[in-house]
Amino acid sequence: MVRHYRFLDKAAIAAEGDFGGAGGSKPNPWKISTVTRVEEVKMMIRLLPIWATTIMFWTVYAQMITFSVEQASTMDRSMGHFQIPSGSLTVFFVSAILITLAVYDLFIIPFWKRWKGRPGFTNLQQMAIGLILSIFGMAAASLIERKRLAVAKSADGVTPLPITVFYLIPQFFLIGSGEAFIYTGQLDFFITQSPKGMKTMSTGLFLTTLSLGFFVSSLLVAIVKNITGGANGKGWLADTINHGRLDLFYAMLTILSMINFLLFIICAIWYKPVKPNNSPQNKSPADEKC
Numbered sequence: 543m544v545r546h547y548r549f550l551d552k553a554a555i556a557a558e559g560d561f562g563g564a565g566g567s568k569p570n571p572w573k574i575s576t577v578t579r580v581e582e583v584k585m586m587i588r589l590l591p592i593w594a595t596t597i598m599f600w601t602v603y604a605q606m607i608t609f610s611v612e613q614a615s616t617m618d619r620s621m622g623h624f625q626i627p628s629g630s631l632t633v634f635f636v637s638a639i640l641i642t643l644a645v646y647d648l649f650i651i652p653f654w655k656r657w658k659g660r661p662g663f664t665n666l667q668q669m670a671i672g673l674i675l676s677i678f679g680m681a682a683a684s685l686i687e688r689k690r691l692a693v694a695k696s697a698d699g700v701t702p703l704p705i706t707v708f709y710l711i712p713q714f715f716l717i718g719s720g721e722a723f724i725y726t727g728q729l730d731f732f733i734t735q736s737p738k739g740m741k742t743m744s745t746g747l748f749l750t751t752l753s754l755g756f757f758v759s760s761l762l763v764a765i766v767k768n769i770t771g772g773a774n775g776k777g778w779l780a781d782t783i784n785h786g787r788l789d790l791f792y793a794m795l796t797i798l799s800m801i802n803f804l805l806f807i808i809c810a811i812w813y814k815p816v817k818p819n820n821s822p823q824n825k826s827p828a829d830e831k832c
Contacts, residue, residue, distance in 0.1 A: 579739075581737070582737035582739055582740055585735070585736060585737050585740075586736060586737070586740055586743070586744070586747075588735075588813065589731075589732065589735060589736065589744070589747065591809035591812070591813070592666070592669070592731065592806070592809050592810065592813060593732075593747055593748075593750075593751060595673075595802055595803075595805050595806035595809055596669060596673070596724060596728055596751050596806070597751050597754045597755050597758060598673070598676075598755070598758070598798065598799055598802040599672055599673055599676050599720065599721075599724050599751075599755065599799075600751055600752050600754070600755020600756065600759075601755045601756070601758045601759045601762070601795070602676045602679065602680055602717060602755075602795055602799060603676075603717055603721065603755060604755060604756045604759035605680075605683070605759065605792070605795065606632070606635070606679075606713065606714060606717050607632055608759075609783075609788055609791075610631070610683065610710060610713065610714065611628050611629055611631065611632070612628075612783050613687065613690060613710060613783065613788070614628035614631050614707050614710055615628040616690070616694070616701065616702060616703050616783060616784060617690065617702055617703050617705050617706065617707040617709070617710070618702045618703065618704060618705060618706050618707060619702065619707045626707060628707070631707065631710060631714060632714070634711055634714035634715055634718060635714060635717070635718040635721065636718070637715075637718070638714065638715045638716075638717075638718025638719045638721075638722065639718050639719070639721060639722040641719075642718070642719040642722040642723070643722050643726075646662070646722070646723075650662065650663075663723075663727075665726075665727045665728075665730040665731035665734070665735075666727070666731065666810045666813070667727070668723045668724065668726055668727025668730070669723070669724050669727040669728060669731065669806070669810075670803075670806065670807070670810065671720070671723040671724075671727075672720040672721065672722075672723035672724025672725075672727060673720070673724065673799065673802070673803045673806055674720075674803065675716050675717070675719050675720030675723065676716070676717060676720045676724075676799055677796060677799045677800055677803060678716050679712075679713050679716030679717040679720060680713075680792050680793075680795045680796040680799055681792075681793075681796045682712045682713045682716060683710075683713040683792045684789045684790075684792035684793040684796060685789075686709050686710060686712070686713060687788050687789040687792055688789040689705070689709065690703065690705055690709070691784070691787075691788075691789060693705045694784040703784075728748050728751065729745075729748060731748075732744040732745060732747055732748040733745065735815060762795075763779060766778055766779055766791060766794070767779050770787075778790050778791045779791060
């Protein structure tokens with residue numbers, strides 16, 4: 543039984559007027575609930591702090607398929623006689639995920655099993671690793687953008703800039719590796735820690751972190767543009783990327799990601815994983831009665 547949110551237990555306590563139907567023996571589902579259903583709701587509520595602190599990763603991820611592609615469009619993308627399309631750089635995401643998962647399965651899991659006696663990291667540890675990698679990815683993106691802006695300033699309008707697009711690989715690789723950890727960690731967490739009757743809802747809850755991450759990204763862009771003067775085509779996020787300060791925007795996201803990571807650690811320490819024998823799905827039919 544979940545020990546938090548005990549005020550919700552009142553929903554399973556019968557009171558006068560909670561029964562209707564013939565003979566007044568049928569419970570009114572709008573007024574009274576079973577103990578199992580109350581416990582299921584409490585279990586879902588306990589997931590929300592972890593859910594909320596993983597949204598920031600997908601906000602960072604959104605930058606890799608928007609501003610980072612715009613960065614690439616201004617840089618030297620030639621590879622011999624071949625010109626790399628700026629939008630195709632997201633292939634490094636896929637490469638990072640494949641490499642990360644292969645290294646994790648072939649090396650980390652066997653090592654962790656010998657050292658700790660467990661087959662790999664827990665889902666919370668996987669999410670923490672993903673958040674840490676996103677912090678390093680944004681920090682690297684900020685430093686690389688600062689270098690790109692310095693080249694743009696000295697190039698005096700030359701296009702493409704005399705700086706190779708492969709400078710962007712570290713940020714793509716770090717965020718891609720972080721995605722490999724946080725995606726699998728989130729999916730495992732929401733499926734294993736949700737009650738049996740709400741598995742589908744928990745999967746949907748996990749997917750909302752992706753959509754909300756992109757929403758928060760758009761919100762931050764609008765706020766930064768408004769505060770720094772970007773609404774007039776200037777500021778940090780200027781209409782022309784070479785005239786803006788995208789490096790400061792990335793630095794801001796790095797700081798926000800660090801704060802979010804601290805909040806995640808607090809929530810992870812507070813969260814006590816539900817053991818299978820304590821899950822409402824394993825209760826006897828007698829527990830269904832109010």
